[in-house]
Amino acid sequence: MALMLVKFDLKKRVKLAQTVWFMYWFAVMAGVLVFSMGLFFKIELRKRSELMDNNESHILPNLLIFMGLIACGINAFGGKVCYDSLDPTKFVKWKPMLKTFLVFCVVFNALLIVTALMCFVMKIPLQFTLSEGLKNGMRYYKDTDTPGRCYMKRTLDLMQMEFRCCGNDHYRDWFEIQWVSNRYLDFSAKEVKDRLGSNVDGQYLMDGVPFSCCNPSSPRPCIQMQMTNNSAHYSYDHYTEELNVWKRGCREALLSYYGGMMNTIGALVFLITLLEVAVTVGLQYVDTSLSTLANPEDPESESEGWILEKTVKETFTDIMAKMKATGKGGKVEEGGEEGVATVS
Amino acid sequence: MPFMPVKFNLQKRVKLAQGLWMLYWLSVIVGIVIFSLGIFFKIELRKRSELMDNNESHLVPNLLILVGALACAINAFGGKVCHDSLDPMKFTKWKPMLKPYLLTCCSFNVLLLLTALLCFLMQFAVYLTLAEGLKNGIKFYKDTDTPGRCFMKRTLDMTQIEFRCCGNNNYRDWFEVQWISNRYLDMSNDEVKDRVFSNVEGKFLMDSVPFSCCNPGSPRPCIQHHLTNNSAHYDYDHRTEELNIWTHGCREALFSYYSSMMNSMGALIIITILLELEVLSLERTQEKFFSFKSRSSQQHSSSKLTSELKHTTLIA
Numbered sequence: 001m002a003l004m005l006v007k008f009d010l011k012k013r014v015k016l017a018q019t020v021w022f023m024y025w026f027a028v029m030a031g032v033l034v035f036s037m038g039l040f041f042k043i044e045l046r047k048r049s050e051l052m053d054n055n056e057s058h059i060l061p062n063l064l065i066f067m068g069l070i071a072c073g074i075n076a077f078g079g080k081v082c083y084d085s086l087d088p089t090k091f092v093k094w095k096p097m098l099k100t101f102l103v104f105c106v107v108f109n110a111l112l113i114v115t116a117l118m119c120f121v122m123k124i125p126l127q128f129t130l131s132e133g134l135k136n137g138m139r140y141y142k143d144t145d146t147p148g149r150c151y152m153k154r155t156l157d158l159m160q161m162e163f164r165c166c167g168n169d170h171y172r173d174w175f176e177i178q179w180v181s182n183r184y185l186d187f188s189a190k191e192v193k194d195r196l197g198s199n200v201d202g203q204y205l206m207d208g209v210p211f212s213c214c215n216p217s218s219p220r221p222c223i224q225m226q227m228t229n230n231s232a233h234y235s236y237d238h239y240t241e242e243l244n245v246w247k248r249g250c251r252e253a254l255l256s257y258y259g260g261m262m263n264t265i266g267a268l269v270f271l272i273t274l275l276e277v278a279v280t281v282g283l284q285y286v287d288t289s290l291s292t293l294a295n296p297e298d299p300e301s302e303s304e305g306w307i308l309e310k311t312v313k314e315t316f317t318d319i320m321a322k323m324k325a326t327g328k329g330g331k332v333e334e335g336g337e338e339g340v341a342t343v344s
Numbered sequence: 345m346p347f348m349p350v351k352f353n354l355q356k357r358v359k360l361a362q363g364l365w366m367l368y369w370l371s372v373i374v375g376i377v378i379f380s381l382g383i384f385f386k387i388e389l390r391k392r393s394e395l396m397d398n399n400e401s402h403l404v405p406n407l408l409i410l411v412g413a414l415a416c417a418i419n420a421f422g423g424k425v426c427h428d429s430l431d432p433m434k435f436t437k438w439k440p441m442l443k444p445y446l447l448t449c450c451s452f453n454v455l456l457l458l459t460a461l462l463c464f465l466m467q468f469a470v471y472l473t474l475a476e477g478l479k480n481g482i483k484f485y486k487d488t489d490t491p492g493r494c495f496m497k498r499t500l501d502m503t504q505i506e507f508r509c510c511g512n513n514n515y516r517d518w519f520e521v522q523w524i525s526n527r528y529l530d531m532s533n534d535e536v537k538d539r540v541f542s543n544v545e546g547k548f549l550m551d552s553v554p555f556s557c558c559n560p561g562s563p564r565p566c567i568q569h570h571l572t573n574n575s576a577h578y579d580y581d582h583r584t585e586e587l588n589i590w591t592h593g594c595r596e597a598l599f600s601y602y603s604s605m606m607n608s609m610g611a612l613i614i615i616t617i618l619l620e621l622e623v624l625s626l627e628r629t630q631e632k633f634f635s636f637k638s639r640s641s642q643q644h645s646s647s648k649l650t651s652e653l654k655h656t657t658l659i660a
Contacts, residue, residue: 144563157560161505184564186578211555211566216501219488220528222555234530 002306008289020282024079035068052133105280112273119266142181157212165250166213178203218243368423379412396477463610486525501556509594510557522547562587
């Protein structure tokens with residue numbers, strides 16, 4: 001008993017082939033979409049790779065680019081086959097390849113599902129990479145004269161302004177590191193010497209943040225220095241002041257940005273997987289309906305189409321039996337020869 | 345002697361009609377592009393209308409929107425007529441409208457020329473509006489509690505960050521206005537009192553700029569206060585320091601942004617005029633051919649009628 005058997009006449013077959021051809025062209029565009037999403041994600045990761053210690057994993061965008069290209073190829077080929085299926089003479093040359101092509105499509109669809117799942121799962125390693133990279137970024141903020149880190153300040157400032165965030169978890173992260181280079185500190189000044197002596201590591205720490213933490217919506221000019229000292233500024237209470245600097249931490253901001261991007265890409269890849277499954281099923285119907293013509297010479301005769309020739313269980317046992325047969329092929333031949341020798 | 349006469353046979357006529365139809369559809373797309381550019385320009389003007397005293401002229405974007413919509417309509421109609429011209433029965437209903445349509449096209453081209461001229465000339469008006477608006481913007485920076493001006497600070501900060509500029513002409517414009525509100529000044533403090541009394545108008549002036557003037561590309565943390573006082577900062581010379589804050593003025597930055605936008609729109613309109621003239625000349629050729637064809641077919645039918653009449657008379 002075949003799985004989901006459908007009877008076809010010529011008109012139905014033509015309609016099926018046309019619909020599947022149309023769907024294949026949508027699928028080609030979907031493949032282009034997956035490719036461009038992978039490319040966009042790769043560019044976004046590269047843009048901020050400095051903030052991720054240059055060791056972010058590019059496996060997901062590379063996979064998306066690869067799958068996009070394969071999808072374009074497979075779907076273009078499938079569309080060509082569908083287009084030729086309306087002409088029996090042309091379809092004959094494609095017929096032997098179809099079974100292998102369909103198996104390949106099924107494997108490809110499984111890979112697409114894996115890609116969609118990975119889009120959601122890869123957020124976790126990204127979170128760790130971001131938190132580590134941002135912590136180092138802030139440490140290297142002052143090293144504008146060290147080769148390899150001279151643009152860290154600019155990158156961090158631009159990122160804080162663009163994503164409206166300050167520090168790793170919040171603005172107080174800036175109080176714990178020295179973000180002013182020693183080149184710009186007057187070591188003969190008493191105040192500087194006091195600050196340096198006040199902590200174990202000999203770092204110049206202060207309760208101030210860089211200018212990129214400032215919130216333009218604040219009604220008063222930005223207070224970035226002596227932030228915890230209420231008496232240093234007129235009518236200022238750092239406990240109640242909310243609009244002065246950005247409150248959000250940059251790790252949270254970047255993670256929500258990349259997380260949103262990966263969620264969208266994952267959802268789109270999942271929808272494209274459904275489309276691919278549909279076109280694979282459609283092509284299987286086209287193939288079976290053209291192979292089971294009641295009268296092979298007459299193109300207008302009736303035929304049947306199905307997804308699987310036997311039920312799912314029977315197909316599975318068939319595949320297992322075939323695999324066992326290919327494995328035991330050698331042993332069966334030896335046993336036969338011995339039997340023949342005994343008989344004679 | 346007709347202007348640029350061309351001989352036609354059937355094949356050439358069909359090719360002309362097809363080519364003209366393609367040109368018409370290209371013109372429709374160009375009309376859509378002009379329409380969307382007009383909307384884009386209008387949105388960009390509105391976004392920064394606060395910095396232009398809310399009295400910037402919306403003449404150019406409104407005209408672009410109108411011209412774009414008209415271009416779409418006129419060219420779509422022309423394309424329909426062209427499509428029907430290959431079928432004599434359908435074409436007869438359009439025939440009487442052709443002459444007024446060609447006149448409309450001519451006047452539309454004049455309108456396009458006017459729009460292109462305005463795109464180039466109105467830049468002067470934008471420049472003057474920007475200069476006035478930015479001066480007032482800097483003056484009202486501190487008035488975050490005055491209704492109608494409470495977002496001026498935010499707008500100006502975001503503009504300076506986005507366009508990488510500081511002040512009207514340069515950063516020294518900030519030295520001449522009080523950009524800190526009196527609400528945040530401790531009037532009992534001696535230093536504040538000294539500064540307020542040091543000038544005629546009683547303003548709290550200082551040689552400082554807002555944080556949005558800071559350049560992220562500077563190797564040292566931003567120096568925004570006591571900019572002209574070298575001794576206030578270690579290893580600092582305000583005459584040689586270049587990367588600390590943005591050196592360009594916002595009027596120059598904003599004007600170059602808007603003028604490049606208007607220049608490209610003017611160039612696009614000129615290309616549209618050339619396209620429309622080409623379409624017009626081809627349409628005129630097609631119209632002339634059809635009127636020649638109908639005259640010759642009329643002569644042919646009248647001679648046929650005369651010969652038939654003679655024939656019947658003979659029989660009778």
